[in-house]
Amino acid sequence: MTIPQERRLVTAIPGPKSQEMMARKQSAVANGVGTVMPVFAAKAGGGVLEDVDGNRLIDFGSGIAVTSVGNSAEAVVRRASAQLQDYTHTCFMVTPYEGYVEVCEQLAELTPGDHAKKSALFNSGAEAVENAVKIARSYTKRQAVVVFDHGYHGRTNLTMALTAKDMPYKHGFGPFAPEIYRVPVAYPYRWLTGPENCAEEAAAQAIDMISKQVGAENVAAIVIEPVLGEGGFIEPAKGFLPRIAEFAKENGIVFVADEIQSGFCRTGQWFACEDEGIVPDLVTTAKGIAGGLPLAAVTGRAEIMDAPHVGGLGGTYGGNPVACAAALGAIETMREQDLNAKARRIGEIMKPRLTALQEKHDVIGDVRGRGAMIAIELVKAGSKDPNPEFTATLAKACHQAGLLVLTTGTYGNVMRFLPPLVIGEDLLNEGLDILEQALATAA
Incomplete structure (x- = not known):
């Protein structure tokens, strides 16, 4: 340093x-x-x-x-500097490059689960979440998306709709995207009947609201942060997340773990959802992925990731080669320094x-x-x-x-x-x- x-x-x-x-x-x-x-x-x-x-x-x-x-970080600077010497951009959708592929390979290895996985790279956390919703809708042929009290997912129109907090994120910026439904989260400190009842009661309330007010058969995705970031670093009471993930699986709903703030070693595991052994269908990442350069990803089950038609995913800067090099340097640092x-x-x-x-x-x-x-x-x-x-x-x-x-x-x-x-x-x-x-x- x-x-x-x-x-x-x-x-x-x-x-x-x-x-x-x-x-x-x-x-x-x-x-x-x-x-x-x-x-x-x-x-x-x-x-x-x-x-x-x-x-x-x-x-x-x-x-x-x-x-x-x-x-x-030395590895981030070294790899990004070397890439800057070669080229700054070609657009992966025009002429692809190895760095993008290698980042996707690393994500397949690091994210929870041993199933076949694929990834798509973007620029920001909001883009990752928005694309996760697109992918889930394409795969399920459904429209509704379920999110949770105190959740934060970004500042684009769709992700503002997914976000719970009005000021400063949503105030004055509506109308927002439709077919978004919000349910309770297991917030132990503020659960009215006490933390010991929190997981079971919150899960039951959430599932009841989804079933009665939305219809499980209409839900494309359930999106949740395993540790809710902007909502106040809320750790859902133990047992809540597994029950919600189980409900999603039982009803053909894509379970999306938003690991944008909690991922990449932040909680002492590669991803926070590992704490209760949850294997999401899709994981969204950004923030810690590239040592400060703008990069984000959606990683998930290959059959879900492959649902959108060719050309349906992408973006001019998504998976920029310098950002990909930085991500490989960040992951190298995380591994080598444990x-x-x-x-x-x-x-x-x-x-x-x-x-x-x-x-x-x-x-x-x-x-x-x-x-x-x-x-x-x-x-x-x-x-x-x-x-x-x-x-x-x-x-x-x-x-x-x-x-x-x-x-x-x-x-x-x-x-x-x-x-x-x-x-x-x-x-x-x-x-x-x-x-x-x-x-x-x-x-």
């Missing part, structure tokens, strides 16, 4: 150069494109991001789970410390997550009422102390932690120290 792995604050956050650039952004960039932290990046690598003022920040965001292998083990180690460090903070601060209602996909849900003291105001205050305090953190959740009251899987344990613990101090100050 070319950047020292240490936090350093030389100016206030944001510094003068970042403030100057923010003024330029405000005059040139559409207001709808927001920013979490008002600093402009100059360098990044490992677990550190350096801004244009020379401040070095501890990174607990990974570009929203994208740079799991770091922002400048980033699944590193993700589990991150969880082993973070969860006990966050649980200890929960015991001290009653504003922390819940600590949850797996591996390096961890969150705290913040509430008003003595209740489970969401506390988005305190969440924003806490995040700002962390930012000013040199710790990049992200907020999320349907109610805007969840702080999520997505450190790069290559972060050093010293930086990880220092980041938690900063969080602890910020909590004490803000509370």
